[in-house]
Amino acid sequence: MNWNDLRFFVAVAQAGTLSGAARRLGKDHTTVARRIEALEADLGARLFDRLATGWQLTDAGENLVPVAGRIEEDVLAFERQARGDETAHGVVRIAVPPAAGRLLFAPRLAELLRDQKNLEYEILGSSVIANLARREADVAVRMATPDQSGLIARKLTNLRFAIYAAKGYTSRVARKDWEFCSDGRNTFGDYQQGWVWETIDAKLPMRVKADDTQTVLAFVAAGHGLGLLPRYMADSDDRLEMIFDDKLGEVSKPVWLVVHPDMRRSPGVRMVMDALIRATENIPADFKS
Structure with a gap:
């Protein structure tokens, strides 16, 4: 059995549709369907009923959801631990709101790239909150108070x-x-x-x-x-x-730096976090409170 197929199983179980799972995984729906079929063939069990309204879990599929979820979490933790032990090479995924990323943080992050020739960025400039536990991003800047448990969050400032x-x-x-x-x-x-x-x-x-x-x-x-x-x-x-x-800062918006505990030991992630903190310190006083 291909253990990676469990990611596809969990995604379809949670989304309820091939298209929803495909968007979450960054794959096309035919790939998702093929991986589910391969998993069913390996297990010798039908996991989903293919309905016109979506893919519905069978009894066998329902029984496997909690087990597959735990395995997925263990695999993700394994990947995060491995990345945490890397040197400052490779890609750091940064989730940051588009305007703030471009105007406030990009200049400082660009300076880091000039100093670290082996570092690469994948910028996720979407308003959708990235799930750090699922490695959708390694570090995130958020304009709302983090509510996901198990993450390390540091308030950077309030934007006026x-x-x-x-x-x-x-x-x-x-x-x-x-x-x-x-x-x-x-x-x-x-x-x-x-x-x-x-x-x-x-x-x-x-x-x-x-x-x-x-x-x-x-x-x-x-x-x-x-x-x-x-x-x-x-x-x-x-x-x-x-x-x-708003001289009193009554409608100022908080800015948070968020990272998964397993990732903060990665040299690349630490460098990015330091760059984001320094960028915040350099925001003009009139723009923050």
Whole structure:
């Protein structure tokens, strides 16, 4: 039996569909189906019923899920332990929000690459939180308080926000006609929005809701309403002007550095962590609290 096929079994069991498992594993769905069929042939048991709505575990498959999960965790722990004993060679996977990665952390990480010729990066610049236990990333920068157990987390800073509009918007548009572009991804976004209503003493219409800050900035810069934006992004944009500043840091967003305990001993990972910490220390004081 190919032990690697257990990864495919666990992924399909959790996702319930071939396409969902394929996205998680970074494979195409035909590869996933082929590996499951190979595993079933090796075991002499049917693990899934292929239904039109997805792949449903059989009784045999249900019984094997907890066992396969434990084996997968042991294999992942083995890989992390091995990587932790490596020298500063090879690839370090870094999960970091796209805008922060580009504007705040990339320059310092680039300096590290110049010094360490045998180091490589795989940058995961997605808003989706990488699972460090499953080696989706080796180290992560997160804009939310980590809630996964078993990880080592260090708070780096708080990033400050302010309310912005396109230059001339507030003089060109009557206050009663102001609108708001919302970053409405989560409950923190709802809290930020409440702070805006209180600050400007009005509840503004919201005809634009985006799931990423850069899209909010683009609409605001194009002249559509106000937006609550991080200062490290908006202060340097010549198209924008600050309308209200959060001087007390009431809607600042925390930045966390997160690593799995097994990976922090890796020289490459430690170097990346140090670079991220130094990058945070060099963020201008106006941008953090």
